[in-house]
Amino acid sequence: MAKEWGYASHNGPDHWHELYPIAKGDNQSPIELHTKDIRHDPSLLPWSASYDPGSCKTILNNGKTCRVVFDDTYDRSMLRGGPLTGPYRLRQFHLHWGASDDHGSEHTVDGVKYAAELHLVHWNPKYNTYGEALKQPDGIAVVGIFLKIGREKGEFQLFLDALDKVKTKGKEAPFTKFDPSCLFPACRDYWTYHGSFTTPPCEECIVWILLKEPMTVSSDQMAKLRSLFSSAENEPPVPLVGNWRPPQPIKGRVVKASFK
Numbered sequence: 482m483a484k485e486w487g488y489a490s491h492n493g494p495d496h497w498h499e500l501y502p503i504a505k506g507d508n509q510s511p512i513e514l515h516t517k518d519i520r521h522d523p524s525l526l527p528w529s530a531s532y533d534p535g536s537c538k539t540i541l542n543n544g545k546t547c548r549v550v551f552d553d554t555y556d557r558s559m560l561r562g563g564p565l566t567g568p569y570r571l572r573q574f575h576l577h578w579g580a581s582d583d584h585g586s587e588h589t590v591d592g593v594k595y596a597a598e599l600h601l602v603h604w605n606p607k608y609n610t611y612g613e614a615l616k617q618p619d620g621i622a623v624v625g626i627f628l629k630i631g632r633e634k635g636e637f638q639l640f641l642d643a644l645d646k647v648k649t650k651g652k653e654a655p656f657t658k659f660d661p662s663c664l665f666p667a668c669r670d671y672w673t674y675h676g677s678f679t680t681p682p683c684e685e686c687i688v689w690i691l692l693k694e695p696m697t698v699s700s701d702q703m704a705k706l707r708s709l710f711s712s713a714e715n716e717p718p719v720p721l722v723g724n725w726r727p728p729q730p731i732k733g734r735v736v737k738a739s740f741k
């Protein structure tokens with residue numbers, strides 16, 4: 482594999498294990514969700530997020546995704562409940578998407594691929610640092626939200642409008658006063674399982690909270706996401722699309738539902 486991982490044939494998901502062996506581990510993400518096999522677990526609690534818009538700091542194009550970064554130096558923007566045993570701090574959110582509207586999500590639901598998938602990454606401050614949390618099976622909690630094509634989502638436009646400032650790889654710009662809970666669907670029902678980051682090093686440290694109800698965005702909004710470049714300003718332009726990892730083996734893991 483080339484030195485840097487990516488999503489192309491020479492450095493894509495099939496090659497990641499060459500530099501990151503855990504990518505072939507027993508708890509990898511994403512996975513296919515087969516709803517007929519998923520049991521309701523009545524012990525699963527509702528989850529809640531209390532985010533401080535003042536903790537939102539910057540937006541960044543790293544050539545692989547677009548990421549919004551939050552101040553996580555103290556308990557400002559927190560996720561609680563659901564399958565979690567304590568509060569988790571919001572660190573960043575980012576998305577995965579396809580080259581067209583008919584695919585792009587990482588998890589699939591009964592064979593359905595959504596246009597994109599939003600990941601809100603939180604870490605457990607009982608482990609003191611984000612780096613330590615990455616080494617723990619319950620160190621990280623990711624809320625995953627599917628994006629489905631339909632009505633435009635006004636709140637998502639606040640984020641999309643900022644993309645013009647980070648068109649190319651390596652660009653970073655201030656992005657402030659944004660509360661990502663404005664993107665949450667009305668229904669809080671979720672599936673949960675233990676898995677990994679879907680990008681190298683693919684650490685197996687994630688409690689996944691995947692929301693059943695997708696968020697609806699317009700086809701024009703998806704097109705705006707695809708207007709980013711994975712290339713730097715001084716390089717020939719390469720569109721940033723297809724930054725999703727395909728489903729990985731479930732290997733006996735159990736997915737649970739918060740709802741009947």
Ligand SMILES: [Zn+2]
Nearest residue numbers: 575577600679
């Ligand atoms: Zn992700």
